[in-house]
Amino acid sequence: MATLQETLAQKIPAWREEIGKVRKELGGKVVSEVTINQAYGGMRGVKGMICDTSVVEPDKGLIVRGHPLLEIKHLWPEEILFLLLTGEMPDDEAKAALQQDYDKRAQVPEYVWDVLEVMPPDSHPMCMLDTAILVMERESVFRQWYDKGMKREDYWLAALEDALTLLARLPGVAAGMYRLRYNKGSRIDWTPGLDWGANFGNMLGLPDPTGSFAKLMRLYLNFHADHEGGNVSAFTCHTVGSALSDPYYSVSAGLNGLAGPLHGLANQECLSWILELMEKMGGVPSEEALRDFAFETLRSGKVVPGYGHAVLRVVDPRYAGFLEFGKEYMPTDPVFATVERVFNVIPKVLQEYSEERVKAGKAPIANCWPNVDAGSGALLYHYGLTEFPYYTVLFSVSRSMGMLSQLILNRAMGTAITRPKSVSTEWVKKNVGK
Ligand code: NMX
Ligand code: MLT
Numbered sequence: 001m002a003t004l005q006e007t008l009a010q011k012i013p014a015w016r017e018e019i020g021k022v023r024k025e026l027g028g029k030v031v032s033e034v035t036i037n038q039a040y041g042g043m044r045g046v047k048g049m050i051c052d053t054s055v056v057e058p059d060k061g062l063i064v065r066g067h068p069l070l071e072i073k074h075l076w077p078e079e080i081l082f083l084l085l086t087g088e089m090p091d092d093e094a095k096a097a098l099q100q101d102y103d104k105r106a107q108v109p110e111y112v113w114d115v116l117e118v119m120p121p122d123s124h125p126m127c128m129l130d131t132a133i134l135v136m137e138r139e140s141v142f143r144q145w146y147d148k149g150m151k152r153e154d155y156w157l158a159a160l161e162d163a164l165t166l167l168a169r170l171p172g173v174a175a176g177m178y179r180l181r182y183n184k185g186s187r188i189d190w191t192p193g194l195d196w197g198a199n200f201g202n203m204l205g206l207p208d209p210t211g212s213f214a215k216l217m218r219l220y221l222n223f224h225a226d227h228e229g230g231n232v233s234a235f236t237c238h239t240v241g242s243a244l245s246d247p248y249y250s251v252s253a254g255l256n257g258l259a260g261p262l263h264g265l266a267n268q269e270c271l272s273w274i275l276e277l278m279e280k281m282g283g284v285p286s287e288e289a290l291r292d293f294a295f296e297t298l299r300s301g302k303v304v305p306g307y308g309h310a311v312l313r314v315v316d317p318r319y320a321g322f323l324e325f326g327k328e329y330m331p332t333d334p335v336f337a338t339v340e341r342v343f344n345v346i347p348k349v350l351q352e353y354s355e356e357r358v359k360a361g362k363a364p365i366a367n368c369w370p371n372v373d374a375g376s377g378a379l380l381y382h383y384g385l386t387e388f389p390y391y392t393v394l395f396s397v398s399r400s401m402g403m404l405s406q407l408i409l410n411r412a413m414g415t416a417i418t419r420p421k422s423v424s425t426e427w428v429k430k431n432v433g434k
Helices: 004-026 036-040 077-086 092-105 110-117 125-139 141-147 152-181 196-204 212-223 232-242 247-258 266-281 287-299 317-329 334-359 376-382 388-413 425-431
Strands: 054-057 061-064
Touching (some): 004 152, 077 092, 152 196, 152 388, 212 376, 266 287, 287 334, 334 376
């Protein structure tokens, strides 16, 4: 089979033609209406952009290039990247070629460590990761080629070059940062011939006598890679990239969005909430105690982290997949047992609280089920990755695959600069409904 680059080069001309045809035939048709509430409310549900790597169905969850997530949970991250970008599964040869490509690019430049080492020791791991990515921007092939007058048809090739270098280096950057930030000793080198997920696990330096931590890393990196185009990280990366800012700027921007507690940081918040609960109750809490603790959180004006979603209206399949992993590998772990118990209690609590909110004239909680962040932290904790402010970094390494895939395809399709029209409240009052 052809390599990733060759497969894309074969497919892109046909995709360009297809999109040209769709636009010619359907370009004037309406995709979505926008209500005033949507305009004030985070554009929720407004269909206003295209993303071909994956879709999120409210009643099914993530579907990657036509494959429901739980049917492809066995895929390794390299295979997921190939699938996101091309719509095809790589054969063994194409997968090995991608791994060898990573081997060649994986060395993290020394200047990255020079910068990270002088950052204040209490810097948040997400701030360190985003800084490291920005520091490497000086190597952007996209920017260098652009400055030399690159043709528009070649934008995707330059973006792919940057993407592969960035993806090859990210596990090493993230793992080295972990060891630096948490005083774990010297950095561990990338092992040529070892896959991306296992390499990341190995460079973190946590003991893995049975190989099940490497399995978790592959699963984790598969599950977080993409979630269609409108989530904060992907949409931010899309917007920044649309200005032809190079992939380093775009990914770093997207990850700054992932660092928010309503988005990717919820996995850190979630484990911190679980541990606080366990500490207060002296171990795995009873369902009654858990219910009281949850209401305490809600009545103090906070959200229950790991629950709710802007698109999903069912249990997130990513949560279901992690729960299955936990049941197989750590069924008696107390933190995991607490996560399971939380799942038995929280949807009902949120439902009840939502009804109270509606009575008080507030919006209902649209989805009371767990999302991806509700269970992932407990699995990491079990393997000794107990520094939960680091968890969003793992999410970031994975999400970079989705953001970069979307960015490469957007450059290939010549997607225009993002610039929706805003209106003022005055305009709304004067013009809407009159
Ligand atoms: N706990 C308490 N209140 C909630 C929750 C929750 N878990 N989820 C939604 N609500 C509230 C929400 O804050 C909003 O209140 P208000 O009108 O007073 O601002 C109201 O319910 C309506 O919000 P929804 O329409 O249900 O949700 P929306 O689409 O606006 O937001 C989330 C989606 C994911 C931001 C929201 O459910 C939430 O804050 N969840 C907790 C944080 C979390 O787990 N984030 C991770 C999402 C996944 N990821 O990794 O990105
Ligand atoms: C994600 O994975 O990006 C989150 O579930 C948030 C979203 O899809 O809005």
